[in-house]
């Protein structure tokens with residue numbers, strides 16, 4: 001599959017990099033996707049960029065943006081008798097106010113790590129004697145997979161399955177970021193979220209804030225060419241929305257996946273770690289699917305978040321500071337003993353900078 | 360939970376596809392991609408096929424970047440690490 005390998009080509013990357021260096025413009029771009037954070041740091045792209053180009057990693061890691069109150073809610077759910085929590089492994093170490101899921105598990109609570117929501121449903125079907133709750137964490141890429149699973153549960157009458165939905169949607173967060181951080185010149189939009197939502201939601205953001213961006217894939221050629229497009233945009237003073245990942249992203253997104261999301265979920269306000277409540281940025285259950293909502297089923301009430309003292313995740317996620325500017329970075333807070341969620345997931349800004357970043 | 364690497368579809372049964380990446384097999388639900396075929400490259404996320412990769416668009420994009428003027432660049436050799444896979448949370 002040579003055509004796919006070519007997006008890694010060092011020769012092509014060098015060529016684009018040389019073009020980038022022709023632009024003597026100060027430019028600050030933000031990416032909002034954990035996979036971009038990791039690939040920009042791990043591939044060395046960041047260290048090759050000229051000084052006039054500044055990269056900030058935004059709130060693109062779904063685990064990192066889960067509020068402390070929601071982590072507490074997950075721990076509370078785990079302590080209900082006869083419940084099994086099924087979750088992506090990344091969530092285990094995310095700190096709540098007193099405990100986290102890893103600790104709950106070591107205390108004997110039933111927590112299973114699974115690969116995807118269908119596995120959680122299968123587990124529920126095989127264990128009718130327990131209540132299986134899936135932690136719905138993730139953006140528009142994950143939400144349709146959970147919606148499709150819930151639909152299957154309904155079709156197959158699997159009543160001991162429910163979802164604690166902490167899903168978030170990206171465009172409202174872009175609006176919130178542009179309102180608080182005027183330093184952002186443009187975005188590298190998340191590639192996989194864009195396969196689902198397409199380009200239109202970014203156009204709305206562009207109309208409101210006159211800030212554009214580029215949808216990009218995850219190989220060096222993808223990222224460098226996206227940066228080149230951003231620079232061209234700034235020089236011509238014509239911000240726009242460019243789809244630079246057309247091999248995977250259709251302009252209309254994936255209408256089938258969107259249909260699943262819209263059938264099961266409706267937008268609701270959601271709290272983001274360190275960023276507060278962003279209107280209509282989360283996904284709650286529609287009435288027809290309410291019986292799969294774990295919050296309703298087990299009468300779980302949202303908890304107030306008090307972020308860990310000293311943790312600057314909120315500022316990191318908004319690109320207001322770099323991870324190493326947090327006084328705890330690499331000292332009290334490391335991937336082995338994370339204080340904040342940005343240090344937990346390998347895609348979190350702090351964890352990725354700790355592992356690959358140059359200070 | 361999600362691999363950014365494209366996987367090649369080797370078989371499809373009902374709404375489940377089996378896909379392969381360098382010998383690693385994954386099963387993925389095709390509910391979002393009713394038209395997916397054996398031989399397609401798909402992106403898989405949390406057990407679902409999210410999109411089929413379009414070869415024509417890829418080649419077009421590559422052509423565009425290849426046609427860029429070759430500028431002389433400085434002597435420092437860029438060190439780009441070849442990635443096999445990138446894990447998504």
Ligand code: SF4
Pocket residue numbers: 310311312313314316323326327328329330333334338339340341342343350
């Ligand atoms: S280094 Fe740790 S404490 Fe500081 S912002 Fe990052 S996660 Fe929070």
